Amino acid sequence: MNETLMQYFEWYLPADAKHWQRLVDDIDTLKKLGVNKVWMPPAFKGTGLEDVGYGVYDLFDLGEFDQKGTIPTKYGTKEEYLQATKALNEAGIMPIADVVLNHKANGDEKERFKVLKMNQTNRQEAISEPYDIEAWTHFNFTGRHKQYDDFEWHWYHFSGMDYDALHNETGLYMVMGDNKGWANQETVDEENGNYDYLMFNDVDFRHPEVVENLKKWVAWFLETSQVGGFRLDAVKHIDSEFMSDFIRFVRENLKEDLYVFGEYWKDDTDDKMDYLGDVDFQFDLVDVGLHMNFYQASQEGQNFDLSQILEGSLMKTKPEFAVTFVDNHDSQRGQSLESTVEEWFKPLAYSIIMLRQEGKPCLFYGDYYGIEGDFAQPSFKEIIDKLAYLRQHHVYGEQVEYFDHPNCIGWVNLGNEEHPEPLAVVMSNGDAGWKDMELGILHAGKVFSDYLRHSDQEVVIDDQGWGRFPAEAGSVSAWLPNA
């Protein structure tokens, strides 16, 4: 069975604390789609009820304690979260937790300590002498009363922050002290001189108390949540040695079969390959290169060379480590990494991730159900349902590519013993076109139709086993033999 993931959230979901319930109610839909892994949004108490989950305050509060003005998170209570992971596990769908370790937000008390103010665009360069600031770096989790864990975070567990309460100034502040400073350059992204710092209070993974506490936390969290996998947030800002050791620790001591994929937001293939090497190929990465190709193709229309659509993608260079996607909560309109694939190209992009055998496609909740509000977009449920059916039944056997024209490409999946019906896919980003593709003489004389119903033509396979498969202008067709 072909794998399919689903990212079961988008940025603008209502903060109604009902999302874990929605997920439970939707499990039959997920099964129909052939989804076998669900990436759930961060389940940890953030800066408040509205927090999407990336402003993490307390990793030990899954919507259980009255902290930051709310008991539930944006998505619901701890009890509802655990009901959701249980229901998914029972349905044979792996729940995947979004694990946000890079930073912590909204400390409980201010502390005074020494920093250097750093140049934002060259973070190796200090633009001040050492001086005192005050920042919200003491986390004592008063609302949790030390349940599950009595660790308190202090300024020396962080490497940097962006707000000085003493002088009421914002900037980039690097904490000073023994063994302090940014993560070693070779362990984080090199952009801005050193991209350790992303936001809020940046966690210092070289501090032994931090590492010890996170190991304690992960044991508690796996036992409590019963998730089967992790999606690691913002790994290009996290010391890769820590990340590698951490995942190894989990697999060796807690959960041997933990599934992991990381978000390394960069479309450069070399950086991705270096990173995979740095973490000993212990986990998959999201295929940002492919997403950026989709984005560019959707912007450029017929000026984009469709035969190059896989260039620089993990799908092409390291498919067994690729989690492919069209859009996500960061790339959707109005968000920090906005690079939304235009509507006309979404069916083509989803066909590429779902009707090919390389990579693990991840469906985006916002694309499936649509997005409401100022940054609205329509639902692509109808086409995704069809592609999901095809993926489950017809994306098997030898896959042959015909990426030989800048505006019209195609490929065939020839099928296997268990799934003998072949599938022929053709797409055009320009005028209507066609592609001659070989299915084999076994299929000579058979008549094929477009399962997606974008084309109403019929294709007859000739005596040599070839067919001339059409695609409408700016469209995709997926051809199956008539029953």
Ligand code: CA
């Ligand atoms: Ca960091």
